[in-house]
Every structure is written in structure tokens, then in C-alpha cells.
Amino acid sequence: MKKVCLVMIMVLAMSATALAAKPFTIKLGVVTKPGAAQNIVAQKFKELVEARSDGAYMVKIYHSASIGNETEILQQIQMGTIHMGVITGGPFDTFDPIVRVINYPFLFKDHAQADRILDGPLGEEILESLATYGFKGLCFSENGFRNLTNNKRAVTGPDDVKGLKIRVMSSALHKAIWQALGANPTPMPWPIYTELEQGVIDGQENPLWVMEVYKFYEIQKHMTLTRHVYSPHINVAGLNWFNSLPAEDQALIKDAVREAARFQRKDNRKKNAGRLAMLKEQGMQVVENPDIAAFRERVAGLKQMDLYQEPRVQDLLSRMLEAVQ
Numbered sequence: 247m248k249k250v251c252l253v254m255i256m257v258l259a260m261s262a263t264a265l266a267a268k269p270f271t272i273k274l275g276v277v278t279k280p281g282a283a284q285n286i287v288a289q290k291f292k293e294l295v296e297a298r299s300d301g302a303y304m305v306k307i308y309h310s311a312s313i314g315n316e317t318e319i320l321q322q323i324q325m326g327t328i329h330m331g332v333i334t335g336g337p338f339d340t341f342d343p344i345v346r347v348i349n350y351p352f353l354f355k356d357h358a359q360a361d362r363i364l365d366g367p368l369g370e371e372i373l374e375s376l377a378t379y380g381f382k383g384l385c386f387s388e389n390g391f392r393n394l395t396n397n398k399r400a401v402t403g404p405d406d407v408k409g410l411k412i413r414v415m416s417s418a419l420h421k422a423i424w425q426a427l428g429a430n431p432t433p434m435p436w437p438i439y440t441e442l443e444q445g446v447i448d449g450q451e452n453p454l455w456v457m458e459v460y461k462f463y464e465i466q467k468h469m470t471l472t473r474h475v476y477s478p479h480i481n482v483a484g485l486n487w488f489n490s491l492p493a494e495d496q497a498l499i500k501d502a503v504r505e506a507a508r509f510q511r512k513d514n515r516k517k518n519a520g521r522l523a524m525l526k527e528q529g530m531q532v533v534e535n536p537d538i539a540a541f542r543e544r545v546a547g548l549k550q551m552d553l554y555q556e557p558r559v560q561d562l563l564s565r566m567l568e569a570v571q
């Protein structure tokens with residue numbers, strides 16, 4: 247009996263030590279600042295995980311490029327020094343070219359279609375592909391449809407883009423899109439306010455929330471609702487770290503990030519009309535109905551480019567193009 251008691255005491259003491267090691271802090275990286283789309287996902291995820299794990303997990307959000315740009319955050323996730331990230335689709339394609347499939351220009355016609363495909367089996371294929379590069383793909387949230395802004399002239403069709411110095415994300419695809427449109431694209435990591443302000447670049451392209459949160463209305467006169475790329479965030483964890491967790495903790499994290507993504511997509515979309523009105527009030531000149539057919543025609547050759555030549559990428563692109571018909 248004494249022996250049994252002793253063993254029990256030892257077991258209790260050991261589990262107390264295990265408990266004392268908690269909470270475990272999940273380090274999550276975003277390049278953007280509080281109020282940005284990525285941060286809204288991160289913040290919601292933090293609330294959900296901390297509430298649901300009963301104190302076992304805390305989430306620390308590293309934001310505002312404090313641990314580097316999006317490429318650098320992804321590298322740290324691969325190395326295991328950061329656990330998770332909410333990362334824009336663009337820079338992800340230097341890690342896995344399959345990501346170019348979802349950033350294909352004029353792919354999705356609206357939000358409902360984007361959700362249906364990204365939350366379905368084709369989206370899942372992309373998330374699973376990331377495992378080859380050390381990432382556990384968890385789900386997609388959104389930056390949204392990207393629009394062009396610039397300081398030189400009103401852009402109503404691709405001819406007006408000719409020669410504009412446009413900052414693009416660090417992505418071979420985004421560079422190729424703007425080359426095809428006749429611009430002079432410069433890849434640059436986020437943030438880019440100073441470069442716009444100083445005129446190092448004439449313009450940039452991003453969803454409406456960016457113009458609001460980063461106050462681009464102060465420094466960019468023209469905006470065109472080109473909606474040329476639907477830009478998701480890919481929410482990832484380091485594969486080795488994620489696989490090392492007990493199954494129920496993996497499920498907790500996955501469910502929380504998926505719920506945070508759904509929350510953020512809804513939140514982002516409901517604010518868009520108000521943002522457009524605000525940007526106009528602030529003096530931005532907005533071309534709301536540019537010649538989209540002409541833009542589409544200029545980029546139609548992209549699917550034949552080297553960017554898409556890897557057979558598995560080519561294969562997924564053709565299935566994706568069929569799925570959006």
C-alpha cells in the first residue's frame with residue numbers, strides 16, 4: 247500500500263512538473279501592423295486558442311515586420327524558430343510554385359467562388375503540397391482582390407499602365423503579370439509607404455483595406471478597381487513542430503485558425519464599401535469600371551510561361567481554370 251502511495255505521489259509530482267511547463271507560447275509572425283487583414287486573423291486565432299486550451303497555449307504575435315519580411319518569416323518557420331504565420335500568397339511562390347495557381351490573374355470571379363474552391367479539394371491540394379517545403383498548410387484567409395494605385399495618371403485600360411514603375415510583391419508571377427501589362431515592375435518586400443512617398447515607385451497594387459490602414463490615400467492620387475488577382479493569405483505552421491503535437495492539440499489549432507479565417511474574410515468584405523467611400527472622400531480619383539477585358543487579354547499568355555511549366559503545377563492550373571468556368 248505504502249509503495250502504491252509513493253508511486254502515486256511520484257506520478258502526481260511528475261504531472262505537476264509537466265503542467266508547470268505550460269503554457270506553451272506559440273510564436274506567430276505577420277509582416278503587417280495591428281488592424282491589417284493578417285493581424286485580424288492572428289488576433290482572432292490568439293483569442294480562440296487561449297480560451298479553448300484552458301491556459302495550455304498562449305499566442306505571441308510578432309507583427310509590423312519586427313521579425314522580418316514575409317519571406318524571412320517563412321524561413322524562420324522552416325527552421326522552427328517561429329511556429330506559425332499568416333502570409334500573403336505572393337511571396338509564398340518562391341517556396342512552392344504551386345501557389346502561383348491561386349494567384350493566377352482574373353482567376354476567381356467573386357468571393358463566393360474563391361471560398362468554394364479554396365475551402366474545397368483544390369485548395370486542400372495546395373495546402374498539402376506545402377509539406378514538401380516544411381510547412382503544415384492550415385487554411386486560407388484573405389487579403390482580397392488587388393487594385394492598382396499610382397501617382398501619375400488615371401488608368402482605364404492596360405495602355406495607361408505603360409512605363410509605370412509599380413512595386414510588386416517578391417514573386418516571379420506578380421512581376422510577370424505587370425511586365426505583360428507593360429509596366430516597369432519592381433519587386434520589394436512590405437512595407438512600401440516611404441518608397442511611394444519619395445517617388446522611388448509610381449504605384450502599387452493591393453486590396454482596399456491596405457489603402458485605408460496604411461493611409462495610401464495620403465500619397466497615391468489614382469486608384470483603378472482592376473481586381474486583377476484574388477490574394478489569399480496562407481496560414482501555416484512549421485511541419486515538424488505541428489507533427490510533434492498531440493492529435494487533440496493539432497485539432498484545436500486547426501479548428502481555431504479556420505474559424506479565425508472565416509471570421510476575417512467576412513469582416514474584410516463587409517468593410518469594403520465603406521472603405522471605397524472613405525478613399526474617395528480623402529481625394530483619391532477612382533476608376534471603378536476599367537477595361538477588364540483588355541487587361542485579361544494582355545495576361546492570357548501567362549499560363550504558357552515557364553512559371554507554370556512544372557507538370558504538377560500545370561496540371562493543377564488546368565483543373566483550376568476548368569473549376570472556375
Ligand code: EAX
Pocket residue numbers: 277278334389415435436451452456
Ligand atoms: O498586406 O506585400 C503586399 O503587397 C501584401 O499584400 C502585404 O502583405 C500587405
